Amino acid sequence: MFMGQYNHTVDTKGRLIVPAKYRESLGNDFVVTKGLDGCLFVYPNLEWEAFAAKLKELPMTKRDTRSFVRFFLSGAASVELDKQGRILLPPHLREFAGLEKDVVLIGISNRIEIWSKDKWEEEAAFDDMDDIAERMADLGVEL
DSSP, X not given: OBOOEEEEEBOTTSEEEXXXXXXXXXXXXXXXXXXXXXXXXXEEHHHHHXXXXXXXXXXXXXHHHHHHHHHHHHTOEEEEOOTXXXXXXXXXXXXXXXXXXXXXXXXXXXXXXXXXXXHHHHHTTOTTHHHHHXXXXXXXXXX
């Protein structure tokens, strides 16, 4: 399970150090794709294969399904760790998430999210968490 928050930087060549705590669960190669809310999603290969299998089962006759599948699959890239524990983020993914220098990696159970630091600070204010917690209780998630 991925959890925690780590601050890192993307270098001028687009390389990013993956925190050591995440590397063991990710393996040497894994998938990075566009994520929701303007971040990137990082999946270990087994999690990515499970996600892709779910996408494959969706009804392609529905416009929303086609858009949803295109969004995640068209942006996906297989990446490999180098000897220094870095990955090379493709330019289209860096541009999508606005990753220029300072980034935040957060563990979200079965995946990692990569955020620009500025965008994460906006997103992570959690000003409405009390209201969200009430709605989660309606879904059976109690604290």
